[in-house]
Amino acid sequence: MIMKNAESTLKTLSLMHAPTGQEDEVADFLEQKFKACGFAVSRDTLGNVIGRKGKGRKVMIASHMDEISMAVKCITEKGFLKFVKIGGIYDPMLIGARVIVHASQRRLGVVASKAPHGMDGEEMKKIQEAKDLYIDIGVSSKKEAEKLGIRPGTHITFSGEFEHLNEHWVSGKAFDNRVGCTVNVGIAEAYANSTPPVELCLVGSVREESGLFGAGVATFALEPDLAIAVDVTHAFGAPGESEEDIPVGLGKGPALAVLEGGGYGLITSNEMVAWLESVAKKANMVLQMEISERGASDASRMQYIRHGMLTASIGVPLRYMHSQVEVVDVRDIAQTVKFVQGIIEEFPKRK
């Protein structure tokens, strides 16, 4: 996959909106890309999109399509929206955010707080919690908001920009996990004019941010011989983070999560780690290794489906996860495509 391709796919995907539970926009895009590369595409009840090509042992590559989001809790008499968070959102990131309210038509809103001029010293020091914040959508009454199709449960996502920080680093929203979706598009493109040596199942999964649900359902249905989750993973290097805590770096290629959720999720066998290292070596790469103490990817669900699945979790390094200014190095995306393709090519030879 040429780097330019990866960057333009990521830009398109990052600017799309797929709140947990309403992932259609990204699913439609993936469906169209998979089909253009000769994959047969289907959707399931929850909205997972599945592209299949080739025959033989089954390899599933899953990347979740949803992004951290919010939902309307209630509308005040004056037309302000109170909301709940879906997925891990750090409250101080909310103030000043522009958001998209997914009513009958998409509508811009702003997350507001009263001006500092109206606060006393103690108030200024306090972190304002999400439950005390509201969204202003430019209407004056509850009736007006309701006329726009807004009701309890209406989805809300962050509005964002896509910008370069330097030649290779880009910043934007929802890189978690449009980066993984970009890898899946890269894999589809790699097999656009050839047949993979396995039955390749590329999955855009739903509802990861609220509990790894979609990938679990898709794994049960597909029953793959090898199930891989491609997601983003924390990269160190920003102030307050040490390499001791987070050994993964930007620009150093994909990372293998050997253990997730402090051992309460995915645990990768020694044999699987060794095999993946050998695949990386063949592709002239050194695989970064990590364990995550709290976070978990779809792989933490996929491993425990049915009688247990052969599972791996691959992460593209990313800074500032779950913010509107996530940062990745686009070279890591291209490297991850290369690594995943190596796994697909090598799997038929694996006993």
Ligand SMILES: [Zn+2]
């Ligand atoms: Zn996430």
